[in-house]
Amino acid sequence: MRRLFGVALALVATIAVAAEIAPEARRSGYGFASAETRVMQDDDTANPGMLWVSQGEGLWTKKAGAAGLSCRDCHGDAQASMSNVAARYPAFDAALGRPIDLEQRINLCRTEHQRAEPLTWESEDLLALTGFVAHQSRGLPIAVDDNPELNDRSTRGALRIRRAGRRRAGALSDGARPWHDDRNPGGAPLIKRGPVLFVRVVVLIGEGRDDGADLGDRVMLDL
Amino acid sequence: MPRVLINLPERATRGEIIEIKTLIQHPMETGYRLDSNGARIPRDIINRFACTYNGEEVFRVELFPAIAANPFIAFSTIATETGELVFTWTDDDGQTQTESRRITIE
Numbered sequence: 001m002r003r004l005f006g007v008a009l010a011l012v013a014t015i016a017v018a019a020e021i022a023p024e025a026r027r028s029g030y031g032f033a034s035a036e037t038r039v040m041q042d043d044d045t046a047n048p049g050m051l052w053v054s055q056g057e058g059l060w061t062k063k064a065g066a067a068g069l070s071c072r073d074c075h076g077d078a079q080a081s082m083s084n085v086a087a088r089y090p091a092f093d094a095a096l097g098r099p100i101d102l103e104q105r106i107n108l109c110r111t112e113h114q115r116a117e118p119l120t121w122e123s124e125d126l127l128a129l130t131g132f133v134a135h136q137s138r139g140l141p142i143a144v145d146d147n148p149e150l151n152d153r154s155t156r157g158a159l160r161i162r163r164a165g166r167r168r169a170g171a172l173s174d175g176a177r178p179w180h181d182d183r184n185p186g187g188a189p190l191i192k193r194g195p196v197l198f199v200r201v202v203v204l205i206g207e208g209r210d211d212g213a214d215l216g217d218r219v220m221l222d223l
Numbered sequence: 224m225p226r227v228l229i230n231l232p233e234r235a236t237r238g239e240i241i242e243i244k245t246l247i248q249h250p251m252e253t254g255y256r257l258d259s260n261g262a263r264i265p266r267d268i269i270n271r272f273a274c275t276y277n278g279e280e281v282f283r284v285e286l287f288p289a290i291a292a293n294p295f296i297a298f299s300t301i302a303t304e305t306g307e308l309v310f311t312w313t314d315d316d317g318q319t320q321t322e323s324r325r326i327t328i329e
Contacts, residue, residue: 048248050228054226
């Protein structure tokens with residue numbers, strides 16, 4: 001029997017299962033940065049991130065909200081009280097029943113203790129305060145809690161999706177936001193990329209033969 | 224008030240070439256971008272930076288819209304005498320930001 005045309009469509013869905021990496025085998029993102037980026041990061045006076053750190057230092061002592069409290073009023077000297085804090089985040093918040101990251105922690109402090117409006121995501125002030133707090137953990141290894149709830153795949157995945165969508169600024173500015181058009185804030189993302197699910201579509205187009213040897217052109221799309 | 228980072232040695236020997244690095248927080252809005260409503264975002268850039276050493280200008284630069292946000296400017300000069308280096312950034316609104324640092328010559 002002879003088929004004149006054959007079109008085959010194969011859909012392969014792969015769920016990438018993230019294997020745990022042993023603590024001693026973990027490497028800082030710094031190790032993956034280019035030589036130029038490392039040089040910039042090594043010199044605090046050439047690293048634009050330090051502008052936000054110094055801005056955050058000012059915000060740390062600024063009173064805010066109905067309670068009229070500054071961060072320092074509760075936490076004291078950040079150098080002592082915030083050392084190692086950023087390394088522990090994201091952490092599981094028992095009251096909320098879900099994991100939260102450092103920005104969310106800062107905003108919880110604002111709403112609960114300062115009784116102030118939460119800071120807008122990606123706003124200068126939130127980036128500055130987060131940068132300043134995270135700076136106090138500089139050089140320390142990531143020490144995220146082994147809380148089974150935090151490591152539960154569904155809650156961790158939810159956090160990752162949220163972070164991926166919202167974060168842009170970071171050590172390498174590699175959040176998902178670069179895929180959005182800057183000139184169209186809030187607009188549809190140009191590329192949608194799920195954090196753990198990769199779908200590979202293999203489309204085979206061409207003249208089919210009895211022996212099935214030549215299937216013609218092959219198109220692959222990673223979605 | 225924009226934030227500024229300046230790096231230069233506090234001490235130097237006479238005749239030594241010293242490197243000066245400056246970084247200032249500024250959006251450097253080009254004037255070519257549109258906002259979410261399609262309206263043009265007005266140009267707002269630092270267009271001039273100058274450095275004087277004991278009153279004498281040792282470095283000056285004109286900046287244009289292609290310069291990225293938070294401009295980083297590094298240059299060198301010869302350490303001649305103990306004194307003050309004054310750095311001045313001027314933007315399109317005519318606002319200036321002035322910072323000074325002392326240097327001691329041994």
